[in-house]
Amino acid sequence: MTHVIAVGPQDDFAVLPAGEPLPAGWRATGWSGDADACRRQVAGHPRAALEADRLRLREVTPAEAAELLAGRDAGFGWLGGDPGEGSREAAGMLVRAHEAGRHRPGWGMYVLIRIEDEHAVGGMGFHGPPAGGGAEVGFDLHPEARGHGYATEALTALARWALTDPGVDTVIATTTPDNIPSQRVMERAGFARRPDHDGMYIYALTD
Numbered sequence: 137m138t139h140v141i142a143v144g145p146q147d148d149f150a151v152l153p154a155g156e157p158l159p160a161g162w163r164a165t166g167w168s169g170d171a172d173a174c175r176r177q178v179a180g181h182p183r184a185a186l187e188a189d190r191l192r193l194r195e196v197t198p199a200e201a202a203e204l205l206a207g208r209d210a211g212f213g214w215l216g217g218d219p220g221e222g223s224r225e226a227a228g229m230l231v232r233a234h235e236a237g238r239h240r241p242g243w244g245m246y247v248l249i250r251i252e253d254e255h256a257v258g259g260m261g262f263h264g265p266p267a268g269g270g271a272e273v274g275f276d277l278h279p280e281a282r283g284h285g286y287a288t289e290a291l292t293a294l295a296r297w298a299l300t301d302p303g304v305d306t307v308i309a310t311t312t313p314d315n316i317p318s319q320r321v322m323e324r325a326g327f328a329r330r331p332d333h334d335g336m337y338i339y340a341l342t343d
Contacts, residue, residue: 140167167186196227229245258281259275266304308330
């Protein structure tokens with residue numbers, strides 16, 4: 137690894153030497169490699185992309201989100217053939233934010249792609265751009281992919297990335313009292329329980 141891909145204050149990407157401090161206002165994306173590989177990645181995916189141990193979090197464009205909302209697969213090789221209901225809901229939020237002029241690159245929806253076979257095993261998304269120092273995130277995992285730690289891995293990667301933004305100091309995730317698996321995911325990702333709100337369990341990760 138000789139270079140890294142960073143994203144700047146205007147959501148533009150740059151290929152920078154590894155091991156050197158990032159320019160003020162720039163954040164790491166999690167992508168790294170030699171210079172040519174990094175340049176190819178920027179050219180092929182001009183949106184934020186994060187690498188975890190077994191997953192690649194690929195940001196969904198507004199056009200792809202519209203396809204998902206319309207019932208299509210948007211070209212992703214979904215495990216089981218189709219995205220889950222939660223992933224389509226995240227796509228709907230992205231489409232509405234884009235139509236309202238509120239969408240910010242990096243702060244929409246991500247597809248969780250399993251690196252070993254390139255299957256999309258779920259989706260994850262922010263509930264709008266950051267506001268008041270906080271960002272709220274939700275996740276959806278295909279039933280066949282549950283129980284392997286993928287949700288924890290993805291939530292950890294996306295939350296840590298969000299906290300590198302100078303305007304974000306807290307990432308929030310919510311779930312219902314009966315959703316024990318989601319609660320365990322948040323706990324394993326380092327989130328701490330906050331006071332309940334409107335019957336929902338609130339979890340937060342801070343910097």
